[in-house]
Amino acid sequence: MAAISSDNHGLRLVTRYVVLTLIALIFVFPLVFMVVSSFKPDLQLLRDASSIRAFLPVGDISTDNYSAAFERAPIGLFVFNSVLVTGVTVLLSLLICSLAAFSFAFLEWKGRNTLLSIIIATLIIPFETIAIPLLLLVSKLPWIGLEGLSVGWLNSYRVQIIPWIADGLTIFLFVQFFKDLPRDLIEASRVEGASWWQIYRRVVMPLSGPVIATAAILKFLVMYNQYLWPLIVVQEETYRPVMVGLQYFFQLNTAWGEVMAYLTIITVPVLAFYLALQRAFIASIASTGVKG
Amino acid sequence: MATVKLRDIRKSYGNVDVIKGVDIEIADGEFVVFVGPSGCGKSTLLRMIAGLEDVTSGTLEIDGVRVNDLEPSKRGIAMVFQSYAIFPHMTVRENVAFGLTINKASKAEKEEAVAKAARILQMEHLLDRRPSELSGGQRQRVAIGRAIVRDPKVFLFDEPLSNLDAALRMDMRMEIGKLHQDLGASMIYVTHDQVEAMTLADKIVVLKDGMVMQAGAPMDLYHEPANIFVAGFLGAPSMNFLDVTVHAVNDETVTISNASLDQIDVPHKGRTFTAGQTATLGLRPQYLHPAMGGAGKLHGTVILSERLGSETVIDLALADGSKIIAALAEDSILTPGAATNFDFDPNQAHIFPETR
Numbered sequence: 001m002a003a004i005s006s007d008n009h010g011l012r013l014v015t016r017y018v019v020l021t022l023i024a025l026i027f028v029f030p031l032v033f034m035v036v037s038s039f040k041p042d043l044q045l046l047r048d049a050s051s052i053r054a055f056l057p058v059g060d061i062s063t064d065n066y067s068a069a070f071e072r073a074p075i076g077l078f079v080f081n082s083v084l085v086t087g088v089t090v091l092l093s094l095l096i097c098s099l100a101a102f103s104f105a106f107l108e109w110k111g112r113n114t115l116l117s118i119i120i121a122t123l124i125i126p127f128e129t130i131a132i133p134l135l136l137l138v139s140k141l142p143w144i145g146l147e148g149l150s151v152g153w154l155n156s157y158r159v160q161i162i163p164w165i166a167d168g169l170t171i172f173l174f175v176q177f178f179k180d181l182p183r184d185l186i187e188a189s190r191v192e193g194a195s196w197w198q199i200y201r202r203v204v205m206p207l208s209g210p211v212i213a214t215a216a217i218l219k220f221l222v223m224y225n226q227y228l229w230p231l232i233v234v235q236e237e238t239y240r241p242v243m244v245g246l247q248y249f250f251q252l253n254t255a256w257g258e259v260m261a262y263l264t265i266i267t268v269p270v271l272a273f274y275l276a277l278q279r280a281f282i283a284s285i286a287s288t289g290v291k292g
Numbered sequence: 293m294a295t296v297k298l299r300d301i302r303k304s305y306g307n308v309d310v311i312k313g314v315d316i317e318i319a320d321g322e323f324v325v326f327v328g329p330s331g332c333g334k335s336t337l338l339r340m341i342a343g344l345e346d347v348t349s350g351t352l353e354i355d356g357v358r359v360n361d362l363e364p365s366k367r368g369i370a371m372v373f374q375s376y377a378i379f380p381h382m383t384v385r386e387n388v389a390f391g392l393t394i395n396k397a398s399k400a401e402k403e404e405a406v407a408k409a410a411r412i413l414q415m416e417h418l419l420d421r422r423p424s425e426l427s428g429g430q431r432q433r434v435a436i437g438r439a440i441v442r443d444p445k446v447f448l449f450d451e452p453l454s455n456l457d458a459a460l461r462m463d464m465r466m467e468i469g470k471l472h473q474d475l476g477a478s479m480i481y482v483t484h485d486q487v488e489a490m491t492l493a494d495k496i497v498v499l500k501d502g503m504v505m506q507a508g509a510p511m512d513l514y515h516e517p518a519n520i521f522v523a524g525f526l527g528a529p530s531m532n533f534l535d536v537t538v539h540a541v542n543d544e545t546v547t548i549s550n551a552s553l554d555q556i557d558v559p560h561k562g563r564t565f566t567a568g569q570t571a572t573l574g575l576r577p578q579y580l581h582p583a584m585g586g587a588g589k590l591h592g593t594v595i596l597s598e599r600l601g602s603e604t605v606i607d608l609a610l611a612d613g614s615k616i617i618a619a620l621a622e623d624s625i626l627t628p629g630a631a632t633n634f635d636f637d638p639n640q641a642h643i644f645p646e647t648r
Contacts, residue, residue, distance in 0.1 A: 184377035187344050192391035192442070193365030202394075206381040 029055060034267070038065050038260035045256050065257035066265075069249070072258060074237065075265055078245040083269055085160045085241060086223040092165045093219050094212060100166070101174030102200050106186060116175065122168045128228070134163060135232055155236045164223060170215045177211035178204060213277045220273055242266040294355035294368065294445035294478055295320050296341065301350035303336055303502075310336050312502040313350070318446075318480065318495070323472050326482045327489040327525070328499035334482045335450055337499070341480060342371050342448050355445055367446075370439035374451040376431045378423050378438070385419040388437040409437040412474065413467075429460045436471070449481040453488065465491060486526050490514070498522050516561070520644050523574045529605060532580075532616035533648055534573045538565050546643055548573060552611035554589045558643045565645055574642035577605070580618035580634050582626065588633030592616070594626045608634070 032055050037045050039061045048054045069075060104116050138153040153159040181204065189199045227243040234240055249259045296318040303311035311333045318324050326334040339345040341352065343364035352360050359367045378387045388409055389402045410416045413433045423431055432452060439447055453461045469492050472479055483489055489496050490510045498505040498513065506518040517523035523531045536548040545557040546565050558573065565571060592608035606618040606626055618634060626632060
């Protein structure tokens with residue numbers, strides 16, 4: 001009897017791993033295809049696409065596509081721009097949104113719930129509907145820089161950063177997490193004489209690792225994948241991010257090998273960022289039930 | 293150390309009155325226990341003293357100063373929470389020194405204060421651990437340590453032992469009692485456990501529905517409860533109550549009886565009765581004993597006899613259908629089903645004009 005049940009257990013374990021491996025493969029195949037293809041000449045790439053060879057580094061393998069891609073576009077600049085815009089936006093977003101959420105979760109003020117509802121309601125507005133009004137707005141905003149006062153934010157880093165700092169989803173994630181923190185901890189801090197700022201900095205934020213990771217990854221993906229907004233507000237190559245840079249590779253005869261090489265390069269920062277925060281990210285999904 | 297005065301303190305949430313005019317005076321160095329059933333407002337009252345809840349009306353004074361509108365940290369109080377409320381991301385040392393860190397105390401000052409608190413609570417060996425590595429009792433010790441370091445005028449305890457198991461609860465109870473002796477500070481302690489109240493308190497405040505039912509020394513409340521609620525709340529097993537009829541009101545006593553109780557004179561202790569009314573007789577289980585030789589005032593049948601070792605608890609069915617409990621000396625043996633007469637000293641009985 002015991003043997004049967006242990007066999008059963010082993011079989012179930014095997015089944016589970018087979019299923020999990022299949023699911024993992026489904027997610028990993030496109031990445032494998034991308035990386036493998038980036039080393040193949042266009043002709044072979046297209047020929048292999050219809051067979052299993054698409055996922056195998058076979059045939060004429062070289063790094064020619066990479067050299068060509070670097071010649072065609074200033075990839076280093078694009079990656080730098082994207083990492084800078086994304087990094088700064090993520091950091092500012094974590095700061096501003098967590099402060100806003102702290103106020104919603106812990107402070108009592110008139111209109112608090114109404115305002116939070118409005119902020120959450122903004123989640124249903126697609127960006128495309130506000131793109132043009134936002135463009136008109138930022139084109140007229142003033143800015144004080146090193147050269148003094150200027151008008152219009154177009155062609156800059158700030159136009160890619162500032163409108164994206166505060167968003168309903170990040171605030172909502174923080175509010176939900178903060179509300180689940182034990183109330184007693186906040187009250188004990190107050191009794192101990194901590195100011196609200198000290199409670200935020202010394203108690204609440206140190207306990208918010210999981211939600212910080214979640215919010216950071218979600219924001220990172222949004223920012224790194226920015227396409228429409230930089231396309232309309234940035235005309236100068238100096239400030240162009242990676243996704244808009246993809247346009248350099250699409251012409252009458254698309255150089256697919258170079259496209260794959262470019263994509264492989266710009267995927268690296270995403271994977272690095274995800275791997276760095278993976279543990280915290282998974283912990284937050286498991287503990288808060290907030291899906292990413 | 294300080295006095296605490298509550299004058300006509302009230303608290304309402306919208307139309308719901310939670311605290312309905314409470315007057316309490318707490319003397320310097322006194323250990324006061326707020327006790328009562330769930331929802332009686334005892335925790336709310338403590339949180340109002342702490343400054344975590346607004347006072348709707350009334351005056352709250354600590355050390356002669358009105359503190360109604362002061363921030364919690366400005367009131368000179370320290371609070372120990374039921375959930376301990378120690379910070380999981382800090383070591384024990386950082387937890388205990390939290391208030392000092394917030395107030396930008398010097399490193400030497402912190403070290404000294406933490407060392408002193410750790411010595412008092414015998415937790416020097418725990419200082420570098422994290423809360424997740426501590427047992428419930430140790431966590432509670434850290435919470436108390438954090439309170440001691442603040443050197444407060446008044447310590448506030450909100451059901452500090454209710455998350456601990458029974459054995460640990462008794463140890464910590466004694467430690468808190470000893471802490472009070474050592475520090476001599478005023479302490480206010482909230483619990484629903486009447487044993488904690490009886491053992492720790494200089495003064496017990498019994499609360500029900502946001503009102504003070506009675507306040508006084510534990511043994512005064514035990515022996516001279518002001519009403520049925522207090523009589524039933526303090527003491528274990530709890531007091532037996534019998535509906536009785538008043539036959540005559542005398543100078544010092546009233547004459548009462550019912551179907552299972554012979555006519556008897558019980559001291560009325562200044563309470564007002566009228567002949568013919570129904571009243572409630574309270575008898576503590578410990579003061580009931582089987583009558584020798586068939587005599588005895590109370591007639592019942594033994595239902596169950598539970599021997600606990602230190603005492604034997606007898607369930608009795610009375611002739612009028614009610615049930616009462618008697619707690620007898622350890623080796624008493626009574627057979628279930630036997631008709632038994634019980635006796636008691638009328639001076640140990642309590643008669644209340646109200647009915648249950």
